[in-house]
Amino acid sequence: MSEQAFIRDLREIVGGSNVLASSVDLQLYQYDGYLEEHRPEAVVFVQSTEEVAKVVQCCNRHGRPFVPRGGGTNLTGGTIPFGGGAVIEMIRMNRLLEIDIPNLRARVQPGMFNLELGNALAPLGYQFIPDPASQKAATLGGNVAENAGGPHCFKYGVTSNHVLGLTVVLPDGRVEKLGGKAADIPGFDLTGLFVGSEGTLGICTEVLVKVVRQTESVKTLLAIYDSIEEGSETVSAIVAAGMVPATLEMMDQLVIHAVEASLHCGLPMDCATLLLIEVDGLRDDLESQAAAISDLCRAHGAREVRVAKDDAERALLWAGRRGAFGAVARLAPSFLVCDGTVPRTALPQVLKKVSQVAAKYDLRIPNVFHAGDGNLHPLILFDWRDADMKARVLKAGMEILSLCAELGGTISGEHGVGLEKLDAMRLVMSEADIQAQRRVKTTFDPANLANPGKIFPAKEVACER
Amino acid sequence: MNAELRSRLESIVGPGLVYGPGEPVDGVRPTLAVRPGTQDEVSAVVRACAEAGAAMIPLGGGTSLGLGNPPARADVLVHLDRLDRVVEWDPANLCISAEAGMRLEALQALVAKDRTVLPLDPPGLRRVTLGGMVAANPSGPCRLQYGTVRDWVLGMRVVLPDGERIHCGGRVIKNVSGYDMNKLFIRSLGCLGIITEVTFKLLPMPARRAAVIGRFPDAATAWAVVGRTLASFLLPEALEFLNVEAAQLLGGPPGTCVLAVSLSGSSETVDRQVRDFTGFFQDGGGTADVLQEAAASRAWEGIRDLLEGAYDPILCRIAVPLSATPALVAAAEGMAREAGLKAVVTAHAATGVLRVLLAPGADPHPGEALMVLEGLRREAEAAEGSLVLEAAPRSLKARFDAWGTPPGGVDMMKRLKTEFDPLGICNPGRFVAGI
Numbered sequence: 001m002s003e004q005a006f007i008r009d010l011r012e013i014v015g016g017s018n019v020l021a022s023s024v025d026l027q028l029y030q031y032d033g034y035l036e037e038h039r040p041e042a043v044v045f046v047q048s049t050e051e052v053a054k055v056v057q058c059c060n061r062h063g064r065p066f067v068p069r070g071g072g073t074n075l076t077g078g079t080i081p082f083g084g085g086a087v088i089e090m091i092r093m094n095r096l097l098e099i100d101i102p103n104l105r106a107r108v109q110p111g112m113f114n115l116e117l118g119n120a121l122a123p124l125g126y127q128f129i130p131d132p133a134s135q136k137a138a139t140l141g142g143n144v145a146e147n148a149g150g151p152h153c154f155k156y157g158v159t160s161n162h163v164l165g166l167t168v169v170l171p172d173g174r175v176e177k178l179g180g181k182a183a184d185i186p187g188f189d190l191t192g193l194f195v196g197s198e199g200t201l202g203i204c205t206e207v208l209v210k211v212v213r214q215t216e217s218v219k220t221l222l223a224i225y226d227s228i229e230e231g232s233e234t235v236s237a238i239v240a241a242g243m244v245p246a247t248l249e250m251m252d253q254l255v256i257h258a259v260e261a262s263l264h265c266g267l268p269m270d271c272a273t274l275l276l277i278e279v280d281g282l283r284d285d286l287e288s289q290a291a292a293i294s295d296l297c298r299a300h301g302a303r304e305v306r307v308a309k310d311d312a313e314r315a316l317l318w319a320g321r322r323g324a325f326g327a328v329a330r331l332a333p334s335f336l337v338c339d340g341t342v343p344r345t346a347l348p349q350v351l352k353k354v355s356q357v358a359a360k361y362d363l364r365i366p367n368v369f370h371a372g373d374g375n376l377h378p379l380i381l382f383d384w385r386d387a388d389m390k391a392r393v394l395k396a397g398m399e400i401l402s403l404c405a406e407l408g409g410t411i412s413g414e415h416g417v418g419l420e421k422l423d424a425m426r427l428v429m430s431e432a433d434i435q436a437q438r439r440v441k442t443t444f445d446p447a448n449l450a451n452p453g454k455i456f457p458a459k460e461v462a463c464e465r
Numbered sequence: 466m467n468a469e470l471r472s473r474l475e476s477i478v479g480p481g482l483v484y485g486p487g488e489p490v491d492g493v494r495p496t497l498a499v500r501p502g503t504q505d506e507v508s509a510v511v512r513a514c515a516e517a518g519a520a521m522i523p524l525g526g527g528t529s530l531g532l533g534n535p536p537a538r539a540d541v542l543v544h545l546d547r548l549d550r551v552v553e554w555d556p557a558n559l560c561i562s563a564e565a566g567m568r569l570e571a572l573q574a575l576v577a578k579d580r581t582v583l584p585l586d587p588p589g590l591r592r593v594t595l596g597g598m599v600a601a602n603p604s605g606p607c608r609l610q611y612g613t614v615r616d617w618v619l620g621m622r623v624v625l626p627d628g629e630r631i632h633c634g635g636r637v638i639k640n641v642s643g644y645d646m647n648k649l650f651i652r653s654l655g656c657l658g659i660i661t662e663v664t665f666k667l668l669p670m671p672a673r674r675a676a677v678i679g680r681f682p683d684a685a686t687a688w689a690v691v692g693r694t695l696a697s698f699l700l701p702e703a704l705e706f707l708n709v710e711a712a713q714l715l716g717g718p719p720g721t722c723v724l725a726v727s728l729s730g731s732s733e734t735v736d737r738q739v740r741d742f743t744g745f746f747q748d749g750g751g752t753a754d755v756l757q758e759a760a761a762s763r764a765w766e767g768i769r770d771l772l773e774g775a776y777d778p779i780l781c782r783i784a785v786p787l788s789a790t791p792a793l794v795a796a797a798e799g800m801a802r803e804a805g806l807k808a809v810v811t812a813h814a815a816t817g818v819l820r821v822l823l824a825p826g827a828d829p830h831p832g833e834a835l836m837v838l839e840g841l842r843r844e845a846e847a848a849e850g851s852l853v854l855e856a857a858p859r860s861l862k863a864r865f866d867a868w869g870t871p872p873g874g875v876d877m878m879k880r881l882k883t884e885f886d887p888l889g890i891c892n893p894g895r896f897v898a899g900i
Contacts, residue, residue, distance in 0.1 A: 103817075153638060176874045181849055187875060188657075193645060213698060239669065409636075432631050437646060440884075
């Protein structure tokens with residue numbers, strides 16, 4: 001069937017104005033936060049589970065691939081329509097369906113922004129824990145697809161730990177409800193399998209999450225260092241002392257300068273690195289925890305430790321951290337967000353090696369990351385108009401991922417594999433491991449229409465089944 | 466087939482480590498039993514079974530052996546008791562990898578040496594093995610604060626039904642390199658492969674531990690205190706409700722039910738919570754006994770294992786949305802009473818999970834027990850929950866599916882089973898929907 005028939009059928013399902021197919025419109029959906037571009041045939045704005053199901057069925061009839069897209073904040077190319085076909089834009093499915101405090105659950109549509117759910121729960125005294133730095137623009141469906149967490153993962157677990165049920169449209173267009181409000185629904189944990197599957201197993205159209213009571217009290221500290229090693233050693237020292245801060249974030253001098261220039265948070269400009277540490281829980285021991293952490297920071301070389309006096313000061317410090325990726329845009333026309341994880345104690349080592357990689361490829365690489373989780377984000381700066389530089393960026397990125405793998409870590413902490421890391425998968429997985437994942441993909445999506453071209457590296461001939 | 470398979474298995478593990486018949490599983494007796502000693506041997510054993518088309522049942526500590534339906538076929542019982550080694554222990558990064566046959570208690574004792582904990586407390590903890598715990602997904606009172614197995618597994622090694630060895634996840638908390646394959650094997654009851662090694666994340670050990678045990682004149686007063694707790698900022702590890710029958714087993718004055726909290730953390734937070742809970746309990750019309758450290762731990766063991774070790778038990782686990790818990794407890798008591806039975810109920814009062822032991826055991830009253838279970842399942846499923854049989858005599862299992870109405874996505878579950886186990890030889894028939 002021709003492209004015209006495909007688009008005509010899509011328009012019949014969602015209405016003419018909800019399908020974009022002009023050249024200019026399609027150009028806007030051929031990229032996300034990663035560096036590749038592939039043009040879709042159509043962009044379809046959907047409003048309901050039924051519409052998503054019909055659109056997916058239509059894609060099946062026409063043999064066209066489809067990729068769900070929310071805020072487009074994904075950084076590994078996961079929402080780039082590699083095989084063409086339809087981009088299914090979920091952003092209008094953004095309603096809060098239910099807040100069920102007696103059962104500590106909330107049910108939302110996937111197009112809702114992460115921060116909006118937080119804002120809806122806060123006045124009731126409750127919260128949804130996963131809070132990616134991009135939470136203003138990242139949708140909950142995207143959080144589910146990428147298992148994208150944020151600063152609180154260290155103490156409270158990743159997104160997957162907070163998602164209890166999903167309504168999904170499977171790649172053949174069938175609708176299934178997975179999991180539910182009750183615990184331990186019998187059967188395989190398909191909800192858990194679906195979270196982090198990057199839109200390759202289907203599209204979630206409703207998300208059921210765990211909400212928790214807000215903590216009684218919070219204390220936020222800023223530790224200031226003249227050397228990166230001392231900062232990263234402190235991270236392990238805090239954990240070794242038996243403390244589990246709610247967050248343990250780190251940023252280096254390049255990032256601090258960019259943040260100050262954009263957001264004026266009052267960060268010191270002459271230090272090498274900062275640790276943003278937050279402890280939360282019952283108010284009774286927060287003073288003593290903060291004091292113990294301050295002492296540890298000083299013992300490990302911090303020249304100063306500031307404690308936020310009030311909510312306003314605390315908000316300012318967090319604005320700096322959350323705005324860091326945006327602020328770094330001041331430093332160069334483009335940057336590649338590298339996302340790898342190492343065991344926490346390997347942080348000093350890997351940071352040193354990242355700076356060696358920067359020197360080797362003649363690149364600037366600022367760092368801002370979740371130190372408590374060992375999840376680093378070297379931001380490789382470049383100019384997208386410089387082809388030679390872009391090639392060096394990709395090599396540097398791959399080298400950093402290899403380092404993470406060698407040190408016992410992995411190639412992605414929260415941004416997924418997408419298009420960026422297909423080849424990197426082999427750094428942490430055997431052919432048999434990859435083959436087992438492929439079997440899951442094939443079971444869910446035998447026609448390979450759900451976000452094709454993502455996650456799986458090219459097959460090795462020996463392992464053809 | 467048996468003689469041939471037996472000699473093949475013997476050639477893999479050595480002659481003294483294959484015997485037959487194996488111990489019965491829900492009355493079905495496997496022809497052979499084998500005790501591989503390494504993960505490679507497990508792989509070779511599975512390969513041999515696959516080639517012979519022999520159905521395998523993996524076995525750890527046996528604490529969840531009653532869970533699920535009787536096996537459709539059982540040729541080889543694969544004991545994992547010899548796989549009990551620590552593979553890698555990294556206290557500074559709060560993680561440990563150990564083989565599947567290692568006992569949870571041994572692992573907990575080991576990590577305690579470095580002042581860390583794996584805060585999972587399934588019933589029968591002394592006998593539970595790591596692989597069994599991951600496959601069967603039991604949970605104890607502390608799931609309130611710490612969640613379940615799925616929240617603590619970072620990685621695992623699995624032997625697939627064709628003998629292929631794979632590795633899922635890793636050793637770091639944040640890991641989205643491909644699918645989260647751990648989730649596929651957690652709570653799959655060994656029907657997609659045999660788990661041979663598990664990597665857990667750990668927590669620093671809390672400085673203090675205490676418990677407050679309260680007795681209440683009736684369930685309503687106890688549940689009112691649960692409501693007050695949920696609305697507070699307090700962070701108990703566990704909040705357990707025991708009905709009058711269960712409280713009786715624990716000792717103490719008759720005719721009362723129990724609400725118990727477990728508290729851990731810094732001295733300051735434990736003291737504060739002991740004070741607040743004592744206040745809650747007394748304001749709510751109950752008593753409050755405060756236990757510290759070892760005494761608190763002993764009391765919790767008693768509560769955790771209260772329903773273990775009953776002879777010929779009929780035991781089920783019900784999970785419902787949290788707010789439906791009191792109604793389900795009342796329903797269990799009411800239905801049991803009408804049937805001339807007693808319901809011994811313990812409930813994780815703030816997570817919606819309860820366990821019901823019907824006494825006396827089944828054989829004198831098979832019809833009555835069946836009626837109670839059917840009624841309870843109706844109530845649980847009407848509340849969007851489930852009732853799963855954890856143990857029952859075979860006569861009852863023949864008339865009552867262990868899992869209930871198939872969950873959403875069951876077609877996909879069946880397709881996954883067929884994809885990974887096309888011969889249907891991995892723990893066949895015991896799981897949901899005949900998987």
